[in-house]
Amino acid sequence: MIAILLVDDHAVVRAGYRALLAKQPDLQVIAEAADAAEAYRKYRQQPADLVITDISLPGSSGLELVARLRQLQVDARILVFSMHQNPLFAEQALRAGALGYVTKSSQPEELLRAVREVSAGRHALSADIAQAMALEMLGDGSSALRSLTVREFEILRLLVAGHSVEAIAANLHISPKTVCNCHYLIKRKLGVGSDIELTRLAIQWQVLDLLELAGG
Amino acid sequence: MIAILLVDDHAVVRAGYRALLAKQPDLQVIAEAADAAEAYRKYRQQPADLVITDISLPGSSGLELVARLRQLQVDARILVFSMHQNPLFAEQALRAGALGYVTKSSQPEELLRAVREVSAGRHALSADIAQAMALEMLGDGSSALRSLTVREFEILRLLVAGHSVEAIAANLHISPKTVCNCHYLIKRKLGVGSDIELTRLAIQWQVLDLLELAGG
DNA sequence: GCATACGCCGGGCAATTTGCCCGTATTCGC
DNA sequence: GCGAATACGGGCAAATTGCCCGGCGTATGC
The missing domain is CATH 3.40.50.2300 (Response regulator)
Known part of the structure; x- marks a missing residue:
C-alpha cells in the first residue's frame, strides 16, 4: 500500500x-x-x-x-x-x-x-x-549558449534587456559597429535568424529571469 | 435540473x-x-x-x-x-x-x-x-495591446512565434511589404523601438499563450 | 442614402542596418 | 616567443526599415 x-x-x-x-x-x-x-x-x-x-x-x-x-x-x-x-x-x-x-x-x-x-x-x-x-x-541547445564568449554573453544580456546598439556601445565604450558585429556573431552561433528568436531563446534559457519578466 | x-x-x-x-x-x-x-x-x-x-x-x-x-x-x-x-x-x-x-x-x-x-x-x-x-x-497596462486591430494582433502573434516576414506573407496570402508595414505599425502603436522590446512585451502579455490556443 | 472613418493592402524611396568579409591588437597558455 | 583565441572595428553591397502615399471595402453616424 x-x-x-x-x-x-x-x-x-x-x-x-x-x-x-x-x-x-x-x-x-x-x-x-x-x-x-x-x-x-x-x-x-x-x-x-x-x-x-x-x-x-x-x-x-x-x-x-x-x-x-x-x-x-x-x-x-x-x-x-x-x-x-x-x-x-x-x-x-x-x-x-x-x-x-x-x-x-x-x-x-x-x-x-x-x-x-x-x-x-x-x-x-x-x-x-x-x-x-x-x-x-x-539540438545544440544550451551548449550553443556555452559557446558564447564572455563579451558576447554580456552583449546578449544587454540586447535582450532592451538596450539599443548605440546605448550598449556607449555603455561599454566600444564602437556601435563592434556591438553590431557581436550581435551578428551571437545570432550565428545560436543559429537564429531574427532578434525575435534570439529574445525568446535568451528568455527561455534564463528561466529565472523569465519569471521575473513574466511576473511584472 | x-x-x-x-x-x-x-x-x-x-x-x-x-x-x-x-x-x-x-x-x-x-x-x-x-x-x-x-x-x-x-x-x-x-x-x-x-x-x-x-x-x-x-x-x-x-x-x-x-x-x-x-x-x-x-x-x-x-x-x-x-x-x-x-x-x-x-x-x-x-x-x-x-x-x-x-x-x-x-x-x-x-x-x-x-x-x-x-x-x-x-x-x-x-x-x-x-x-x-x-x-x-x-492602468494603461495592455490597453495599447487592445488598440491593435485583429490583423495586427494576428501578425504580432506570428512574428513573435518566430516566423519570418516572408513566411507570414505566404501564410496569410498577402505581400511581404504589407507584413512589414504592419510590423512597423505594431511597433509604433505599442511604443517600442526594436523587435526585442516587442518580443518581451508580447511574452509579458502572454500573447503567445493567448493565441497559441487559437491557431497554430 | 450619403459622408466619414477606419481597417486592409501594397507601392515607393531614402536611410539605416545587416550580413559577412577582412585585418589588427591584446591576452593567455605553453 | 608563439599559436590560438578573443576583442575590436573598418568596409561595402544587399536587405530591411521607417515613413509616406493612395486605393478599396465596409462599418458607423447623421
Whole structure:
C-alpha cells in the first residue's frame, strides 16, 4: 500500500487526483495540501511514501518544496505533476531531487504508471517530456549558449534587456559597429535568424529571469 | 435540473469537476468531451443547458468553441473555466460569447456559484479575474495591446512565434511589404523601438499563450 | 442614402542596418 | 616567443526599415 501526499493549489484538480487514485487498490491518498507550507505540516504529521506536487504553488514553488524535502533527508519519493511541457522545468525538478515528472496532458494511465515507478524508487517521465528533453540534448541547445564568449554573453544580456546598439556601445565604450558585429556573431552561433528568436531563446534559457519578466 | 456538458482535455481535471458537481442535487453532468470537435458531437447528440469549457484544448481552442456555439444560435450558456488569470483571456472569452469566466484557482464554492449564475443567464466572474479586469481598465497596462486591430494582433502573434516576414506573407496570402508595414505599425502603436522590446512585451502579455490556443 | 472613418493592402524611396568579409591588437597558455 | 583565441572595428553591397502615399471595402453616424 502506497501512502500519498497530494500537493496542488487547485481544489478541483486535487479532487481529480483523488478520484483517479482512489480506484487503485494499492494507492491511498493520506493527506492533501494547497501550498508548500501546508505540505510540510501534513508531512510531519503523517509521512507519506510518495509526494505528488504541482510546480506552481502560491508562495514558494513546488521546486523549492522538492528541494526542501530532499534536504531534510526525507524518505518520500517525489513525483512532480505539472502543466509545463518545457523540458527545462523537468530538468530543474529532477535536479532538485524529484524522481519523476509528468505533464498534466498525460493520460491517467501514464500518471498511474509514473506513480508506481517512482514509489519503487525508479525514474519516470511522461513521453512528451522525455522526448523534449532528448531533443534538447541533441539540438545544440544550451551548449550553443556555452559557446558564447564572455563579451558576447554580456552583449546578449544587454540586447535582450532592451538596450539599443548605440546605448550598449556607449555603455561599454566600444564602437556601435563592434556591438553590431557581436550581435551578428551571437545570432550565428545560436543559429537564429531574427532578434525575435534570439529574445525568446535568451528568455527561455534564463528561466529565472523569465519569471521575473513574466511576473511584472 | 441543470444539464451540463464538460469540456476539458485533462481526464483528471474532468474527474475533479464531476466529483464536485455530482454532490449538487440540481446539477447533472450529462456528457464530457476532451476537445472542441468532440464537444460539438456530444452537444448535438444531447444539448446541454450549460457548457463548461477550458480555454486550452488540443486542436482548436476553447475560445473558438465558444464562438462557434454562439454562432450556431445555440441556447446553451457557456462558462469558461481556465487556469489563466490573465484578464485578456477573460476578455476574449466574454467577447466570444461566454457568460462567465472562473479561474482554476477559485474555491469550489465560487465555481458552483458561477455555474448557477451563468445557467440563469447572468454573468459571473471569479473575484480575482474581476479585480484584474478592473485594474487593467485603470492602468494603461495592455490597453495599447487592445488598440491593435485583429490583423495586427494576428501578425504580432506570428512574428513573435518566430516566423519570418516572408513566411507570414505566404501564410496569410498577402505581400511581404504589407507584413512589414504592419510590423512597423505594431511597433509604433505599442511604443517600442526594436523587435526585442516587442518580443518581451508580447511574452509579458502572454500573447503567445493567448493565441497559441487559437491557431497554430 | 450619403459622408466619414477606419481597417486592409501594397507601392515607393531614402536611410539605416545587416550580413559577412577582412585585418589588427591584446591576452593567455605553453 | 608563439599559436590560438578573443576583442575590436573598418568596409561595402544587399536587405530591411521607417515613413509616406493612395486605393478599396465596409462599418458607423447623421
